[in-house]
Amino acid sequence: MFxxxxxxxxxxxxxxxxxxxxxxxxxxxxxxxxxxxKSNVDARLKLKQVGQKYVNNLSSEFFRNHSTNQLExxxxxxxxxxxxxxxxxxLEVSLDYPKAYEEDYKNDIEKYCETNYNxxxxxxxxxxxxxxxxxxxxxIKYNPSYKDVVNLDxxxxxxPLYQSAISSIENKNYQTANNTxxxxxxxxxxxxxxxDLIELTKSNLSKNMLIFxxxxxxxxxxxxxxEYYFNQFSQSSQQLKDINVLNNTPFTKIxxxxxxxNVGNIDLIQAIRxxxxxxxxxxxxxxxxxxxxxxxxxxSQKGYQEIRTRVxxxxxxxxxxxxxxxxxxxxxxINLTYSFKLINAFNNQILKTNSQLFSxxxxxxxxxxxxxxxxxxxxxxxxxxxxxxxxxxxxxxTWRNSFTTNKNLKSLDExxxxxxxxxxxxxxxxxxxxxx
Numbered sequence: 001m002f003x004x005x006x007x008x009x010x011x012x013x014x015x016x017x018x019x020x021x022x023x024x025x026x027x028x029x030x031x032x033x034x035x036x037x038k039s040n041v042d043a044r045l046k047l048k049q050v051g052q053k054y055v056n057n058l059s060s061e062f063f064r065n066h067s068t069n070q071l072e073x074x075x076x077x078x079x080x081x082x083x084x085x086x087x088x089x090x091l092e093v094s095l096d097y098p099k100a101y102e103e104d105y106k107n108d109i110e111k112y113c114e115t116n117y118n119x120x121x122x123x124x125x126x127x128x129x130x131x132x133x134x135x136x137x138x139x140i141k142y143n144p145s146y147k148d149v150v151n152l153d154x155x156x157x158x159x160p161l162y163q164s165a166i167s168s169i170e171n172k173n174y175q176t177a178n179n180t181x182x183x184x185x186x187x188x189x190x191x192x193x194x195x196d197l198i199e200l201t202k203s204n205l206s207k208n209m210l211i212f213x214x215x216x217x218x219x220x221x222x223x224x225x226x227e228y229y230f231n232q233f234s235q236s237s238q239q240l241k242d243i244n245v246l247n248n249t250p251f252t253k254i255x256x257x258x259x260x261x262n263v264g265n266i267d268l269i270q271a272i273r274x275x276x277x278x279x280x281x282x283x284x285x286x287x288x289x290x291x292x293x294x295x296x297x298x299x300s301q302k303g304y305q306e307i308r309t310r311v312x313x314x315x316x317x318x319x320x321x322x323x324x325x326x327x328x329x330x331x332x333x334i335n336l337t338y339s340f341k342l343i344n345a346f347n348n349q350i351l352k353t354n355s356q357l358f359s360x361x362x363x364x365x366x367x368x369x370x371x372x373x374x375x376x377x378x379x380x381x382x383x384x385x386x387x388x389x390x391x392x393x394x395x396x397x398t399w400r401n402s403f404t405t406n407k408n409l410k411s412l413d414e415x416x417x418x419x420x421x422x423x424x425x426x427x428x429x430x431x432x433x434x435x436x
Contacts, residue, residue, distance in 0.1 A: 007037035011046075018050060027054035027084070034091050047093050055081060055095045066104050071112040075142075078105045113139050113146045120152050129156040158184045158191045165197060174204040207279040209431075210246045210272070210345070214285045225286045225336070225420075232424050233282070243431060246276055266348055273345040280351070282431075284340040291412065292361075296330040300370070306379040320384045324370040328407075333361035334415045338423050342430065352430055360418035362410040367402040377403055 014029030027050045033043040058081040065074035078101065085095050116135040123132035133156050139149045161184050168177035178201040184194050211233055214226045234245050272278070304320040311317050339355040369375065382399045383392070410418075 007033045007040050007043060010036065011040065011043050014043075014046065014050070018046075023050060023053045024057060027051045031084070031087060031091075034093070035087075038091065044091075044093060047088060047091070048095075051084070051088055051093065052095050055085060055097050058084070059097045059101065062101060062105075066101075066108060069111075071108050071115065074108045075105070075112060078108075109142045113143050117147055117149060117152075120149070120156070124152055124155055127159075129160050132156045154188045154191060157187050158194075162192060162194070169197070169201065172204075174201045177201045178205060206244050208244045208246055208277055209280040209282055210276050210278040211282045211284075214283075217286070219289070221289050222286045225289070226284070228420070229284065229286065229423060229427075232420070233284075233427050246278060269345070269348060278345045281343040281345050282340065283343070284338070284427075286336055286338055288335070288337045290333075290335045292331070292333040292335070293412070294331070296328055298326040298328050301325050301327050301367070301382075304381045304384045305375060306381065306385075318386075320381065320386050322384075323373070323375070323380075325403075326368050326370055327365075328368055329363075329365050330409060331361060331363040332409050332412065332415060333359060334412065334419060335359040336419060338426070340427070340430070354430070356426065358419045358422050358426075360415040360422075362415065364405075364407055364409055365402070366405045366407050367399070368407075369403070 010029050010033035014026045014033060017026035017029060027047070030043055030047040030050055034040055034047050037043070058077055062074055062077040062081060065071075065077055081097055081101075085097065088095050116138045120132045120135035120139070123129070123135065132152065136149060136153050136156055139146050140153065144150070161180050165177045165180040165184070168174070168180060178198065181194055181198045181201060184191050185198065189195060211230060213230050214222075217223050217226065269281070273281075301324070303323050303325050305323050307319050307321055309317045309319075335357060336359075337355060337357055340353065341350055342352040343350055377400045380400060380403075381396050385393060
């Protein structure tokens with residue numbers, strides 16, 4: 001175990017380093033050796049001896065740097081000292097250093113922050129933000145709330161991004177500008193007019209789409225559905241990024257352009273595009289609505305009730321009495337065809353088109369008693385056990401459950417809602433490709 005843990009290997013390496021006079025390195029290896037095996041007595045003794053020399057060296061180094069006002073080196077030396085002694089204390093090896101150095105360390109931190117703050121302040125005023133970042137990070141490492149370093153941090157981070165975003169907007173590179181402004185917002189949403197600029201770039205990135213209401217249907221059910229889908233499409237489009245739906249214009253219902261089977265008058269379409277500032281046109285149609293509701297069908301069936309009669313104290317007579325029941329089957333369905341075209345308003349190119357059958361249905365299959373007699377379900381069989389061969393008998397549990405199973409079909413409104421959900425999902429899916 002001593003060998004497998006690696007403790008012995010580090011101990012031997014530490015001894016070699018110590019013989020070569022490399023006290024600092026040897027102390028680290030003795031520490032590693034003891035960490036790997038806390039019962040290593042030799043490593044513990046050596047860590048106490050050599051580790052103290054290392055701490056003395058760090059203490060001297062800190063004092064020298066502190067005395068000569070080499071602040072960064074001073075802080076680095078003391079932090080090494082603190083880190084090493086924390087690790088040895090955790091292993092119950094106490095090492096000493098002058099406690100007065102802790103106050104000197106605090107004073108050096110204050111001086112270090114002040115020096116870096118003055119440099120960062122001047123660099124920010126000179127708009128040299130990249131160099132200022134180093135000084136700001138030095139301050140934040142030790143005192144994140146030092147003076148108004150938070151403000152300097154925001155300015156040095158956001159201002160170069162802000163200038164880049166302004167340049168991108170001027171060059172109409174709105175996507176780049178939006179990405180840059182988003183980075184600013186992640187740092188400080190209230191920096192200058194970042195919020196307004198984000199809205200500006202989003203509005204320039206978004207595309208306008210005009211939805212046309214179908215106008216060639218004489219079927220009331222179809223008209224009602226088309227009106228419903230028109231409103232739902234407009235509302236659901238609000239959840240899509242970068243698409244503005246124009247549904248409140250005088251062009252939403254024009255006979256010559258809303259026919260799903262005809263692209264329409266090109267000159268008129270281009271006039272509508274310019275007047276409505278549309279990038280896309282969306283034309284849809286609902287047709288061939290069919291409702292299938294044949295009603296319930298009942299099939300008369302025979303079952304058998306198990307009746308046990310006590311003859312005497314030791315004999316029970318079992319017989320199976322025939323009874324009648326109905327097997328009931330019923331189904332409902334609604335079918336409709338939903339068609340659409342997504343058109344590039346600038347060149348009249350059809351980007352997407354599809355005609356799809358949507359349907360929703362429900363079905364029930366259950367048993368019901370023909371009479372008002374009350375039966376114990378557990379005593380009923382779909383066959384007569386007394387005359388049915390054993391090989392043809394089966395567990396009647398499913399058959400029994402069919403007397404208490406659901407007997408209610410979904411309403412036509414519920415089925416229509418199922419179809420509506422599918423149609424709206426199809427609409428959103430097909431639009432999501434142009435919304436990316």
